[in-house]
Each structure stands twice: as structure tokens, then as C-alpha cells.
Amino acid sequence: MPATDDLITRYFEAFNAGDSAAMLDLLAEDVVHYPNQGEPRRGKALFAEFCAHMDRCYSEQLTDIVVFTNGDRAAAEFTVNGTYKADDDGLPAATGQTYTLPAASFFNVEDGKISRVTTYYNLQDWIAQVAPGAA
Template sequence: MKIDGTRVHDRATELVLAYYAAFNRGDWAAMQALLADDVVHDLNQGPREAGKPAFAAFQQRMARCYREQLRDVVVLASPDGLRAAAEYVVHGEYLQADEGLPPAHGQQYALPGGAFFEVRDGLIARVSNYYNLQDWLAQVR
């Protein structure tokens, strides 16, 4: 399917790539601009949160506790552009203890991760993140 000469699955792919480019720059406002107001965020092995305010709080916690870059990002999108998936490798540093997790003292880690996206009206309506928590814990202990 095409809209304005661009295939909708290409638009979904570009949207997700823009989201991760903003993440890698630490540009939280740019990430927020790509989200629907009622965005649903499924945290890895955590609760489901909804809305931009909850997502902003998540971003603040991430910035305080972690310094991360996503590399080797690969994005796939459905032909209708309504779903997308991403795979990547997280390269990070654990800066400050996150609630319920081990103490932080600058431990570095690298682990594969992935996410699933729902796209609505050209914006990200859902992000579901996944990585192997046990692998991360082994690397920071």
C-alpha cells in the first residue's frame, strides 16, 4: 500500500529508526514527538504503562541509571505499516542503582534486545521491550 508515493511499511520502518536515533542521541523530546499521546509501553519483565507522562518518567529513570547505545539495529515492518519489530544490541553502563536491581558502580554490559511496535496515524502507539534480564544481571554482578 502506498500513501503519497511512499509504502506504508517504509514509513513504519523510518519511524522506528527515528525513535532509536533519538534514543542514541539522548534526545528525549524527539522520542516523545514520535509517540501517540496514549502510547502503551510494556517494560521488559515489568508493568504496562500508558501515556506520554509515564513514558517521560521512564526516560528520566533511564537517563539517571543507565547510559546506553543501541547498535546493529534492524527493523522489520508489516506490509500494512501497522506493526514493526526491531532487534539490536544494547551497549551500556550501569550508572546508579535502579529500584530492585543490584548496586551500580559503572558496570558495562552488552546484550541483545528487541521490541515490538504498534503504529497508528504515523505515531508509535505501543512499544513492547524485551531482553534477557538474567544475562544483564550476570554482567553487572
């Protein structure tokens, strides 16, 4: 069973490699994903759908990642460096805009797998960066 900090580090390495399959391998079958916006998703299948949607609309790399762990819980603070590739419902039109914003994720770990992922960032900051006329 991998240590919590190693598990979370591998999760972010897989994210930055664009390897959704490797991310899914680190999740519990009944993982609960609490996104910044919207309803929670339960299970790996819905998490995989979310990853596919994100890959279609965004290209992102996370930098300045700092992971904090305490037993079976973890938190990570990082900077999202991204490109908005394709329109996402209810958001400004995508024209290849770039953005940088601080974000954080919180995790629970059970039996060596991630059982909860919660992510937070400032959506209004993101919109201001990608809206038409944004500098």
C-alpha cells in the first residue's frame, strides 16, 4: 500500500503527463469527485468522463505543487497553467486563450487508493482571464 504522499504525488505526475488511465488506476472504484462547480461524481466511470471532457476543452500543466498529508488525508496547493482549447458549456468561447490561477485539491485515501478528490479555484478569476478582451 503506497504512502499517502507518494500516492498524491503520482496522481499529479499522471495529470501533468496527460495520462488519465494512470490517474484512474490510483482511484478507488467508488471514488467521489467534488468539482469546483457542479454536482459530485461517484465512481471511476464518471471521473473518466470528466477527464475526457477536460482533455477536450483544456490543456493544463500544474506547477508549484506542494502536497500536505496527515494519515489518510491530503491537500495540495498548486498553480494551474492552461490553454482553453474548445468551448465549454456556459463559459466564454474558446480561442486558445491562456490562463494561470492558483488552485487546491483535497483527498481522502482508503486502502491505498484515492477515495475522494475535491478541487477549488476561483472561477471568476478564470473567466476574467479568458473572456473576450481579456489581456
